[in-house]
Amino acid sequence: MSRRPLSVGIIANPASGRDVRRLTANAGLFSSTDKVSVIQRLLAAFGATGVEQVLMPTDTRQAARWMAQREVALIAVLGGDGTHKAVAAEVGDIPLLTLSTGTNNAFPELREATSAGLAGGLYASGRVPAAIALRRNKRLLVREPSRGLCEVALVDVAVSPLAFVGARAISRASDLAEVFVTFAEPQSIGISALCGLWLPVTRQAPHGAWMRLDPQSPEALLVPLAPGLLQGCGVLDAGYLPPDVPQPLCLSAGTLALDGEREIEFNVHDRPTVTLDGGGPLSIDVNAVLDHAARQRLLAIDRQHRQHPVNLQSQDTLENKNVDTFDH
Structure with missing residues (x-):
């Protein structure tokens, strides 16, 4: 029986980094050319660490399901919080290699794609154990039993008095x-920055945080709600969010924004709750992987490796010789 090739997936959301916050704030545009450059760097790192096959179909959710069926070792995701949430919903415990190319980029950490690809490739090829390489993330569950509603947010849930979903983004x-x-x-930039600049909580901590806001509050905080958009927010109260305890909302009607975008409308007849738990997606801990790789010399190469300096020197000599021959 032939061995299955070592496969990973790449999902690059073509729409990420292009939403209405280019108009309502000063968010930058992450172009298709930029994403192609990130993918090229990923491919170079994957190839150097033994990955044999890369699956890269289009359409975020369908692509995620297709990759899960083919049991890829990991999925590199290019996008913001919304893209990562969409992929995580489809792939179970397949680890995500998170790359920030969206507008709200709290969940995917900002890092260079080459180093991220090295870490992903070292894990996928079995050279770094899962106990070191993988991190289980927290999540927020939004439930409304009478409607059979259960939605997930990876970073934040915001309660808004706005009655309708509308343009989705919250920028005021x-x-x-x-x-x-x-x-x-x-x-961080975005809604989570409210707590980040008032009551910080690490990714590793078992708890989360909450904050209630009121423009008339005697205390206010200057917050970057979107790239280039700084606003004062009145802080009424704040505290740590314990795990596995359903939290009622402070409003009887309005909308809920999950990871920066309004998705759910609720009214006085609904009773939605928000619960923190530790059942979020797995992701590659790039720093931990590369630290382990350094301690174990996992990227040391012998003279047979094509990137060994002796072989590179030979290649340069041959190329220079061919150039001289052509010139004459």
């Missing part, structure tokens, strides 16, 4: 009444 402090977050880093 006055449109926020309450925020729940899985983690909150001070350097």
Whole structure:
């Protein structure tokens, strides 16, 4: 029986980094050319670490399901929080190699694709154990039993008094009444930055955080709600969010934004709750993998490797000789 090739997937959302926040804020445009460059760097790193096959179909959710059926070792995701949430919903425990190319980029950490690809390839090829390479992420579950509703957010759930989903994005402090977050880093941009600049919570901590907002509150915080968009937000109260405890909302009607985009409308007849748990997707811990690789010399190569300096020197000599021959 022939051996199955070592396969990984790449999902690059063509629409990520192109939403309405290019108009309502100063978010940059992550072009298709930029994404192609990221993919090229990933491919170079995957090839150098023994990956034999890369699957790269289009359409985020269908591609994720297709890759899961083919049991790829990992899926590199190019996108923002929404793209990563969509992929995570389809792939179970296949690890994600997260790459930031969206607007809200709290879940995918900002890093160079070459180093991320090296870490992914070292894990996929079995050279770094899962206990070191993988991190289980937290998530927020939004439930409304009477409607049979159960939705997932990877970073934040925002409660807004706005009655309709509309343009989805939230870009005004006055449109926020309450925020729940899985983690909150001070350097983040977006809704999670509210807690990140007031009550930081690490990705590894078992708890999350919450905040209630009111424009009339005596305390206010300057927050980057979107790239280039800084607004003062009145902080009414804040605290840590314990795991596995359903939290009621402070409003009886409005909308819920999951990972930065309004998705759910609710009214006085609904009773939605938000619950933090530790059942989110697995992701590659790039720093931990590369630290292990350094300690174990996993990227040391012998003279047979085509990238060994002796072989590179031979290749350069041959190329120079061919150029001289052609010139004459």
